[in-house]
Amino acid sequence: MKLKKIELINFRNYEKLELEFSKNIICFTGLNGQGKTNVVEAITVLGLLNSFRTQNYSDMIKFDKDYFLLKGIFFNTNKRSIEVQISYDKEVKKILFQNKKVLRFSEIWGKIPIVYLIPDESVITNGPPSSRREFTDKLLSMIDAEYFAALNSYNKVIKQKNKVLLTAKYYGGCDTEMIGIYNFKIAELGSKIFLKRKAFLENFLVYFKEILSFISDDLYTGDINYETVMDQKKYFESLTQKLSKYFQTEIKRGTSLLGTHKDDLEFEINGKLLRKFGSKGQHKIFLVALKLAEIEYIKSVTEEYPIFILDDLYSEIDERKSLKVAKILDKDIQTFITTSNSRIIEQLDINITQLFRIENGSCAAV
Ligand SMILES: Nc1ncnc2c1ncn2[C@@H]1O[C@H](COP(=O)(O)OP(=O)(O)OP(=O)(O)O)[C@@H](O)[C@H]1O
Ligand SMILES: [Mg+2]
Structure with missing residues (x-):
């Protein structure tokens, strides 16, 4: 499974963000508290319908706004595109899967496999x-x-x-x-x-x-x-x-x-x-x-590799082990990495990596 495009509106500290992904490793860098985890949280919510940080959708609405909207376009191994849209306005949670309204969680649960590794785990x-x-x-x-x-x-x-x-x-x-x-x-x-x-x-x-x-x-x-x-x-x-x-x-x-x-x-x-x-x-x-x-x-x-999300933790294992982890991930597994450690960035193979710098709720390709 690959995420090709994502759109965030009023999600956490993002007013509007649109990103396209074309490589297997996507790395978000930036100083602490700028919005790196928020982006990978949005990806997780699109795939798993819930966040690794909160049970409350209202926590994810940007401060002072009254709704958030997330959109994602995924592609599975058979190159079939899957569109997911989630919106929440403090009362109504609306989920669209392939433009059809989802009534039960179980209808789409498991359709977009995501594995994440976050420090809390x-x-x-x-x-x-x-x-x-x-x-x-x-x-x-x-x-x-x-x-x-x-x-x-x-x-x-x-x-x-x-x-x-x-x-x-x-x-x-x-x-x-x-x-x-x-x-x-x-x-x-x-x-x-x-x-x-x-x-x-x-x-x-x-x-x-x-x-x-x-x-x-x-x-x-x-x-x-x-x-x-x-x-x-x-x-x-x-x-x-x-x-x-x-x-x-x-x-x-x-x-x-x-x-x-x-x-x-x-x-x-x-x-x-x-x-x-x-x-x-x-x-x-x-x-x-x-x-x-x-x-x-x-x-x-x-028969589908899940999307892998590595929030911060990558920087905590030593270099030799990191390289070995990278070798396993080499098998066409789309991996989102967040880090504020520039040494990690130097180690990444630029041919297969897309790098984004995040600063106070805005995100730019490097
Ligand atoms: N609902 C919200 N609306 C607006 N801003 C929010 C909301 N929830 C969290 N934030 C802000 O988002 C920022 C944190 O973003 P995030 O956790 O993505 O940081 P980070 O870049 O991953 O930082 P670190 O390197 O410390 O992990 C904080 O400044 C926090 O105040
Ligand atoms: Mg973080």
Whole structure:
């Protein structure tokens, strides 16, 4: 997937910006606070419909304006053009896909794959289990509509069950029949989610292991283990059994205590837990390998390379590793890089790079 043209109106600190992209590497440079991340945020919103910085579309409207508009023209591998337009006026969010109004998020979700690596994402390797689940859930949802649907239904059931449990805790008189129905759905949907996550992990690990050892010059071996209190060989039975065992405890506590939403991924580097023993640099390289593996995995499933966005982080890995990352990205992957580091710019191959300088909400080709 390639982004050919983008237009921003009243988006963050841009009043109006139109850019055309003709090369594979697009680098935005400029001093801090000028609007580099804002541009790549706009690209992400066009592809994924949400931002990596905020849940609120209103945050993205330029201060003192009352709407924003984003337009993008993408081309997929088959050279078919895809037009997306998003506008928001503090009340109505309007999304046009190929000039047709999109009514449901799921209609276009996953059609424009984007992988991004932003500084905040260090939580994937050193944050709580929810960050690692989110990594898998987001990726799988983007490429597997069934997973997306199962996950949404599962989360809805958990929410409904928690409501009933909370009411029972404070007002007594629990609807145990209803909890039984919820528990069955949790086991059914939970085991479906588990099986899909396991199948994904098996394929994903092949790419991940190879990439990590490549960029670290065989210094690091990596592994990812699925962690759950359930018996992985009989997940459905095990979850059903545990849900019935904790039936009364959950009512007493007023919340659901177990299920697939508590499972975790454990990251290992050279056989040791990254979370406990990893150095700062090891965390970073692990994260970069996760993202590059994500790109290869998406390509293997959808036959389409996603667009890759590297906000700042590129400057934080050492030169030798950066060159190795560049080698992987060489495979016709459109990559947007933001940096305020001039040394990074010197390293870029000018034959395949488009360079833009950003200054206070205006952007000019260099
Ligand atoms: N809704 C908005 N309307 C207008 N300006 C905004 C809005 N949201 C953020 N900004 C401004 O955008 C600027 C930040 O832009 P951005 O995060 O893209 O900077 P950057 O170039 O990536 O900087 P850094 O190098 O520090 O990461 C800030 O000056 C901020 O005040
Ligand atoms: Mg920035």
